[in-house]
Amino acid sequence: MLKQMEGSLAVAQAVALCRPEVICAYPITPQTHIVEGLGEMVKYGELTNCEFINVESEFAALSVAIGASAAGARSYTATASQGILFMAEAVYNAAGLGLPIVMTIGNRAIGAPINIWNDHSDSMALRDAGWIQLFAETNQEAADLHIQAFRLAEELSCPVMVCVDGFILTHAYDRVDIPDQAQVDAYLPPFEPVQVLDCKDPVSIGAMVGPEAFFEVRYLQHHKQDRALDRIPQLAAEFKAQFGRDSGGLIRSYRCDDAETIVVALGSLVGTVKDAVDEARAAGSQIGVVSICSFRPFPLKQVRAALQSAKRVVVLEKCLAVGIGGIVSDGVRKSLSGIQLKGYTVIAGLGGRPITKRSLLDLFASAARDELQELNFLDLNWDVVHRELERGRQQRRAGPTAENILRDVGVTGARVA
Amino acid sequence: MFQVRIHGRGGQGVVTAAEMLSIAAFDEGRYAQAFPSFGSERMGAPVMAFCRIDAKEIRTREPVMQPDALIIQDPTLLHQVDLFSGLPSSGYIIINSSRSFDELGIGELLGKFAADHLCAVAASELAMKFVGRPLPNAALLGGFAAISGQLRFDSVAKAISQKFPGKVGAANVAAARAAYELALSSIGSPVAHA
Numbered sequence: 001m002l003k004q005m006e007g008s009l010a011v012a013q014a015v016a017l018c019r020p021e022v023i024c025a026y027p028i029t030p031q032t033h034i035v036e037g038l039g040e041m042v043k044y045g046e047l048t049n050c051e052f053i054n055v056e057s058e059f060a061a062l063s064v065a066i067g068a069s070a071a072g073a074r075s076y077t078a079t080a081s082q083g084i085l086f087m088a089e090a091v092y093n094a095a096g097l098g099l100p101i102v103m104t105i106g107n108r109a110i111g112a113p114i115n116i117w118n119d120h121s122d123s124m125a126l127r128d129a130g131w132i133q134l135f136a137e138t139n140q141e142a143a144d145l146h147i148q149a150f151r152l153a154e155e156l157s158c159p160v161m162v163c164v165d166g167f168i169l170t171h172a173y174d175r176v177d178i179p180d181q182a183q184v185d186a187y188l189p190p191f192e193p194v195q196v197l198d199c200k201d202p203v204s205i206g207a208m209v210g211p212e213a214f215f216e217v218r219y220l221q222h223h224k225q226d227r228a229l230d231r232i233p234q235l236a237a238e239f240k241a242q243f244g245r246d247s248g249g250l251i252r253s254y255r256c257d258d259a260e261t262i263v264v265a266l267g268s269l270v271g272t273v274k275d276a277v278d279e280a281r282a283a284g285s286q287i288g289v290v291s292i293c294s295f296r297p298f299p300l301k302q303v304r305a306a307l308q309s310a311k312r313v314v315v316l317e318k319c320l321a322v323g324i325g326g327i328v329s330d331g332v333r334k335s336l337s338g339i340q341l342k343g344y345t346v347i348a349g350l351g352g353r354p355i356t357k358r359s360l361l362d363l364f365a366s367a368a369r370d371e372l373q374e375l376n377f378l379d380l381n382w383d384v385v386h387r388e389l390e391r392g393r394q395q396r397r398a399g400p401t402a403e404n405i406l407r408d409v410g411v412t413g414a415r416v417a
Numbered sequence: 418m419f420q421v422r423i424h425g426r427g428g429q430g431v432v433t434a435a436e437m438l439s440i441a442a443f444d445e446g447r448y449a450q451a452f453p454s455f456g457s458e459r460m461g462a463p464v465m466a467f468c469r470i471d472a473k474e475i476r477t478r479e480p481v482m483q484p485d486a487l488i489i490q491d492p493t494l495l496h497q498v499d500l501f502s503g504l505p506s507s508g509y510i511i512i513n514s515s516r517s518f519d520e521l522g523i524g525e526l527l528g529k530f531a532a533d534h535l536c537a538v539a540a541s542e543l544a545m546k547f548v549g550r551p552l553p554n555a556a557l558l559g560g561f562a563a564i565s566g567q568l569r570f571d572s573v574a575k576a577i578s579q580k581f582p583g584k585v586g587a588a589n590v591a592a593a594r595a596a597y598e599l600a601l602s603s604i605g606s607p608v609a610h611a
Contacts, residue, residue: 004440004443171432172452173436173440174450269478271477271478272476272477275476355478356480356482
């Protein structure tokens with residue numbers, strides 16, 4: 001049923017339709033509305049056969065989900081930013097144990113400096129923990145991906161993160177088609193665990209494993225992700241057959257057929273990029289965009305096929321790998337091994353800095369003239385940066401950078417005295 | 418596409434106002450996108466929210482920098498925030514004030530705007546009268562519907578009732594209707610009960 005609703009509520013309703021049996025939650029902005037919504041549904045009896053557990057931390061949230069999943073319950077949690085860092089050990093454990101937990105990430109920057117706004121630093125920090133990571137472009141896709149995520153997770157016995165841009169999607173009111181229970185039931189069968197803590201048939205889960213077997217266990221995690229490369233597009237196709245719309249898949253191309261310049265992006269940014277691509281096309285540019293939905297596993301082959309005919313690739317990233325630059329770019333460049341084309345990395349939108357169509361159009365124009373650097377910073381205020389560097393040159397005790405810059409840009413609220 | 422920017426202070430229901438606008442537009446079969454800009458999350462701090470309305474899917478996620486209409490929930494922001502940034506001379510402004518634009522000292526500044534695109538309505542007073550609390554957001558949406566012609570009053574009323582079920586919703590709808598009628602008469606239109 002079509003509704004105008006907040007993204008967080010759409011995700012909560014989609015998760016509820018998946019009949020989770022255990023939801024562990026610890027609130028953190030901008031994820032809070034999702035678990036609040038689910039908590040209400042459990043409390044008011046709209047979501048039955050589900051235990052909603054308020055835990056004392058993010059570490060506990062995922063640890064309880066691990067226990068619940070090992071006991072055979074369909075388990076869900078959600079977090080963001082410092083929350084995913086606090087649960088980092090459990091993030092690896094869930095994957096290493098092969099427990100099919102689904103977790104929403106309301107993508108948010110990581111401090112310091114503390115910042116509640118959107119970028120991709122949080123889920124990117126845990127990209128190699130063995131979870132599948134799917135990025136939502138719209139709130140419709142955010143809702144739909146959760147339905148696909150439970151199916152994928154349980155088929156492979158591998159946890160899945162659904163990454164939803166904080167505020168930009170989680171707090172946006174949009175048109176979302178919420179499916180009915182029968183449709184979801186037809187798509188998502190009941191959870192049949194491959195391993196379960198069962199008193200009648202006891203096993204232990206979580207053995208100490210030495211050099212004789214650790215390597216094989218770890219390799220099999222990689223093998224699961226390889227299988228996911230096959231299953232993700234198949235599950236998206238089945239989803240389309242059941243629900244009548246495109247959601248998920250590995251990657252999607254927009255106006256790339258004759259494109260000389262192809263932009264690569266993840267998440268909600270793709271919408272703004274599409275508008276900019278249309279405008280650049282209308283002005284005669286041959287440009288398109290590839291959106292990566294599945295970041296883990298990274299679809300090397302599909303990205304290569306989508307990009308290989310272009311003259312240049314511009315990777316737009318909402319995360320800065322300090323000391324090297326882009327993270328998505330690494331995968332994109334690996335996918336293009338042996339192909340000669342120009343590759344540019346553009347870091348944008350950190351800590352909620354708006355990414356505007358105007359800036360994108362300027363960026364595309366510079367790209368078309370091959371005037372970009374290998375690594376670029378969209379709408380970074382270089383004057384502010386240079387003034388802070390100068391302060392550091394002028395005096396040894398230049399003081400804390402964040403406070404200096406806030407004072408510089410005139411945000412007086414941060415001033416102490 | 419029609420873009421609205423709502424300015425107010427934390428606690429005045431700025432974000433809720435944008436959400437209700439989007440619900441009203443959705444109810445009329447259009448696409449709408451409402452989202453907040455959390456400059457800071459403190460009660461009383463300046464807050465902005467946005468609503469886009471279009472006949473087709475809205476893909477952009479950038480903040481509204483060139484609004485077609487401004488809804489100003491708190492006139493004390495006039496000297497604190499660059500409220501009119503990006504608003505073209507064809508734009509609409511509705512402000513929560515019992516004083517006129519001239520009395521607020523911005524009559525000259527807004528001279529380039531069409532008189533029937535400007536409206537000051539005492540939304541907080543209306544809210545006190547009908548709701549018992551000085552929350553101006555619902556009333557201003559009634560005023561917005563009147564001056565912009567973008568939404569039918571009935572859709573706005575339905576959106577308010579959806580967001581605030583029961584008595585509170587009905588009281589807010591009454592405040593919105595009063596503002597709608599005041600706004601219509603202020604721009605010289607005959608009061609039409611939509």
